[in-house]
Amino acid sequence: MTMIEQPFIWQARVYWEDTDAGGVVYHARYVAFMERARSEWMRALGWGQEAMRRGGGQVFVVRAMSLDFHKPAHLDDLLQVSVSLTQCRRASLLMAQQVHRDGQLLATAQVRLAAVGAEDFRPQPINAGMLAVFESLQVQTELPRNKG
Template identity: 65%
Template sequence: MQVAPDSVFSWPTRVYWEDTDAGGVVYHAQYLAFLERARSEWLRARGQGQEWLRREHDLVFAVRAMRIDFRLPARLDDALEVTVALLQCRRASLTLAQTVRREGALLLEAQVRVAALGAGDFRPRAIPAPLYQALKSLETTDPRQDTDGA
């Protein structure tokens, strides 16, 4: 199944010294930061930045589960593209497919499940109806994200 171009969000980043180990290879835990930043920018690009969600809806998203497949290493100074595609929007959680690529080469694939929580009490809660509908319309079933993104 082909993914609609607007269903995949792409965020560019670069590998800096602080992201690498002594050999100039990206430290494995740093990929989590790349993925998190791309998810934050994905929300912001849709007018629902995390601070806005907290302030207007008392809502935050927190990672509940993550599966990561490391394919190839990223290195110092590499220009990377980190993608986000929404696979499933449920009443109180999202499942997202993410990739990290360098010049089209797949370096990492991840599937991330985030839970919707109350910002004040960190208890699970439903995603507000207008936001739920907006997110639901972005669902795709193809986790490969073979498009260039939006």
């Protein structure tokens, strides 16, 4: 098993294409930053998404997501996007994600991933080897709540 630090942190630079005319990150781009962080989390564990897909085994799809925006990110910011596995069920994972800039919280999300067959996209139990790794990585974390 590959050991990774918890929470897993992936860095993203904000480019012009991520922003509106005022240089503020467009809200949908946070979803992309978080998706990339989850993909890199899986890669760090030894499971690249393309290899999983081509292998005909299993992939994970987003089933549900809730986001809270706390402060805006801007053009050229260097963001730290975290991934923590907070719940592991037989066929799904619940991830807590945060986006920070220089220690300042910008956005939070809870993301439910479902395990599906790579060829038919039908729900299925998580592979036993993966499940054991995921169970060892679960952390208890509370996402910060908006005060408004």
